[in-house]
Amino acid sequence: MSTVEPLVKVDRLRKLFPLNRGLFRESVSYIHAVDDISFAIPPGESLGLVGESGSGKTTTGKLLVRLLDPTDGNIYLKTDGAQIDIAHIKGRDMKLFRRQVQMIFQDPYESLNPRRTIFDTVAEPLAVQGIGNVFEREERVAELLALVGLAPPSTFIFRYPHELSGGQRQRVAIARALVIEPKFVVADEPTSMLDVSIRTGIMLLMQELAQRLGVTYLYITHDLAVARYMSGSLAVMYLGKIIEMGNTEELLSRPLHPYTKALLSSIPTMEPSKHRDRIVLEGDVPSPADPPSGCRFRTRCWKAQPICAEEEPALIDRGHGHPSACHFAEILKPLDVVETAS
Numbered sequence: 001m002s003t004v005e006p007l008v009k010v011d012r013l014r015k016l017f018p019l020n021r022g023l024f025r026e027s028v029s030y031i032h033a034v035d036d037i038s039f040a041i042p043p044g045e046s047l048g049l050v051g052e053s054g055s056g057k058t059t060t061g062k063l064l065v066r067l068l069d070p071t072d073g074n075i076y077l078k079t080d081g082a083q084i085d086i087a088h089i090k091g092r093d094m095k096l097f098r099r100q101v102q103m104i105f106q107d108p109y110e111s112l113n114p115r116r117t118i119f120d121t122v123a124e125p126l127a128v129q130g131i132g133n134v135f136e137r138e139e140r141v142a143e144l145l146a147l148v149g150l151a152p153p154s155t156f157i158f159r160y161p162h163e164l165s166g167g168q169r170q171r172v173a174i175a176r177a178l179v180i181e182p183k184f185v186v187a188d189e190p191t192s193m194l195d196v197s198i199r200t201g202i203m204l205l206m207q208e209l210a211q212r213l214g215v216t217y218l219y220i221t222h223d224l225a226v227a228r229y230m231s232g233s234l235a236v237m238y239l240g241k242i243i244e245m246g247n248t249e250e251l252l253s254r255p256l257h258p259y260t261k262a263l264l265s266s267i268p269t270m271e272p273s274k275h276r277d278r279i280v281l282e283g284d285v286p287s288p289a290d291p292p293s294g295c296r297f298r299t300r301c302w303k304a305q306p307i308c309a310e311e312e313p314a315l316i317d318r319g320h321g322h323p324s325a326c327h328f329a330e331i332l333k334p335l336d337v338v339e340t341a342s
């Protein structure tokens with residue numbers, strides 16, 4: 001991981017959703033959506049957050065852009081040379097925060113208002129932040145549309161979302177997120193709802209814009225091949241916990257946690273001469289309302305021992321080059337190179 005002071009630093013972040021809350025009584029049980037996670041992202045770099053559905057990835061992203069309020073923990077954003085805790089800001093501070101942090105949502109069909117033109121959609125952040133007059137905003141919107149590949153802008157700027165393809169809608173969503181020049185963008189599976197034929201184009205666009213505009217990404221995905229393509233570092237989540245993290249190539253070539261190895265084994269290799277043993281996990285993912293004691297993966301892990309139920313493993317580097325949360329972490333046999341997404 002980089003030694004540069006991070007742009008975003010998450011410290012012991014938690015989000016619990018209450019269950020069985022009555023009108024006159026407090027909840028006694030909670031869904032542990034995100035439970036005590038920590039990581040940092042240096043400026044200009046990208047962290048891929050990977051895991052199965054229900055692991056807490058999207059909740060983490062919404063916490064970082066403050067669409068959800070954290071239950072506990074801190075979220076630090078580097079602003080004017082200082083680390084500011086934005087976990088509990090409100091009012092005017094929230095408005096200033098929105099100018100620096102934006103989100104690209106998963107579904108381009110749901111994230112755009114069908115009653116608003118492309119101009120209205122992309123210009124809205126400018127209007128909310130009080131940036132420019134209507135003519136300056138139109139010029140800025142046209143500039144962004146051209147930048148994301150919707151050219152000439154005059155043919156798109158006053159159209160409606162239903163007149164665009166899925167890939168074009170996602171380019172509009174990217175333009176909306178970048179129009180006020182944020183420092184940090186959370187991208188929540190921005191290609192998963194798109195046809196395979198246009199995914200690579202969107203990923204290339206996001207990489208080019210990151211380099212051109214100096215944007216830092218948290219890239220959320222369930223696809224390790226996409227994560228490898230988009231991110232210099234990875235964090236693997238399972239049931240609200242980060243169970244392994246590190247440099248992308250190091251983590252994918254020498255995984256330490258059994259869960260990471262199982263995820264990697266599901267990716268097909270394109271070379272007939274290479275073989276990867278498939279690891280099929282038994283049982284279901286436990287309920288986040290009643291997570292297992294100790295290691296949360298132990299109920300599906302073939303390496304589990306009694307200590308796994310008694311003691312939660314810390315996410316630390318045990319001398320293998322990157323941290324993992326497993327009592328029996330070991331350098332596993334290097335796996336085949338993960339093919340990039342098509």
